Amino acid sequence: MRRSAFVGLGFAVFLAAAPLLPACISAPDGTEEAESTGRASLSLVAETNGRVYRLNNALFAIEGPLFTYLSSSDNPGETVLTAALPVGDYWSVLEPGWVLERYEGGTFVPVQAALISPNPAAFTIFDGSTTELVYRFQTDGTIITIGNGQLDISIEVTEVGGACTPLGAGCGDAEWCVPGELVGGTPACIPGGDIPVGGTCSFEVSNDCVSGSLCGDLTGEGVGTCIELCPPELLGSPCASGGFCSDIGYPEFGICY
16 A cells, blocks of 8 residues: 655655746747746744754755755854745655754754654745745754744744653643654654544644544545554554554554545
């Protein structure tokens, strides 16, 4: 069986990065005029309560009217990535390999973190307008939010305690433990939504399905449905929502269908 596309999973294939140059379109009189564009600004640094965080080794795949990549460099002073994009609807995917770092003792050191916001994330570029897109990470402590610019792909860091057990214990009231494979790192506690299993959900909204389920597309038609997840020890067993716990290639969980 092929893998389904879940909110939190960044499945995207790009053949090549397109140049970030404004295209031209033909006017009725045969002349050419520049296509409307917006500006993309991707913040890489967040600061709160005296702590500075930096997203390093970050590669954002941008898919829409054009395909391109925006990536961080080895320059420790780099805080923002910018690019011009034609107006239109886009998806942004933070590719695997990113590292969240915290400034300690005069240098940045890696910290354990999990991406808990939707990946890929949808956004729209409007001519002369601004759009904000926030990436949220979970580690140990308080919430950190940054971001300014025409399109702000920013980071928000939530500091919490130790890791939870996927689909098990370790989270507070009204929260459940999402497998690390779905959030790009260690398992993370997130609040459950109010859309029941089997209900129609939106890929553009984070965590709108009830606890223990995520928005996925099993048909390939681009329609989101809340799908119950199940722990690997229950593979082959009946699910409460119907169907059986089925293996789709992830060690930490299966899905019910």
